[in-house]
Amino acid sequence: MNEQTSRNASLTESALPELPQGWVWTRLEEVCTHKKGKKPKTWNSEHKESYYPYLLIEQMEGKAPKIFTNDKNCPICTKGDILIVWDGSIGKTATGIEGAIGSTLVSLTSIEINSNYLEYFLQFKRPLIETKIRGSGLNHIDPNFFWNLPFPLPSSPSPRTAPYRHENRGIVHLIRRRRFGAQKDAVAVEALSSVSSQSRL
Numbered sequence: 001m002n003e004q005t006s007r008n009a010s011l012t013e014s015a016l017p018e019l020p021q022g023w024v025w026t027r028l029e030e031v032c033t034h035k036k037g038k039k040p041k042t043w044n045s046e047h048k049e050s051y052y053p054y055l056l057i058e059q060m061e062g063k064a065p066k067i068f069t070n071d072k073n074c075p076i077c078t079k080g081d082i083l084i085v086w087d088g089s090i091g092k093t094a095t096g097i098e099g100a101i102g103s104t105l106v107s108l109t110s111i112e113i114n115s116n117y118l119e120y121f122l123q124f125k126r127p128l129i130e131t132k133i134r135g136s137g138l139n140h141i142d143p144n145f146f147w148n149l150p151f152p153l154p155s156s157p158s159p160r161t162a163p164y165r166h167e168n169r170g171i172v173h174l175i176r177r178r179r180f181g182a183q184k185d186a187v188a189v190e191a192l193s194s195v196s197s198q199s200r201l
Contacts, residue, residue: 016150023154029147032108037101040069053099057085060094074100077107082119090141091126093119
């Protein structure tokens with residue numbers, strides 16, 4: 001069985017809950033692009049013109065940056081992207097930060113879906129992500145598991161499909177309130193169903 005066949009099987013053979021009408025199961029890799037961070041070759045302890053803050057876990061937690069870089073080989077994230085810790089304390093996420101992506105982080109950019117929806121999905125899946133690791137010393141997210149996570153979304157944007165890119169407070173509120181997690185996919189579907197039937201954008 002080749003990799004593509006294996007990925008298809010992961011969606012069709014798994015006991016995934018039934019979704020509301022107009023929703024489909026896809027994979028996480030289909031709803032976002034990503035960039036892995038790098039260590040800068042040049043850096044400074046003070047901010048200078050054309051330098052970006054070098055983002056580490058501390059910056060994801062709201063602390064001021066201590067390193068700045070103008071290394072053009074370091075990927076840059078914007079405030080609309082989602083940062084996730086890929087190495088070490090895996091699974092932690094943050095948004096609203098702009099800068100050069102640290103070597104232990106990955107930046108996700110949503111494709112046509114509401115980035116809040118994507119971030120909360122990752123938060124609720126964190127307990128499961130933490131169990132799927134690689135490495136004997138420093139933990140690393142298992143990319144095969146991560147990118148193939150089943151992801152529920154509407155098959156096409158419409159006034160009834162809340163998770164698309166335009167902002168919708170209803171889905172964020174419902175997902176926060178329901179807090180569906182790794183072992184509660186049925187509750188996730190219930191929340192999504194509620195949004196699908198109640199939200200108007």
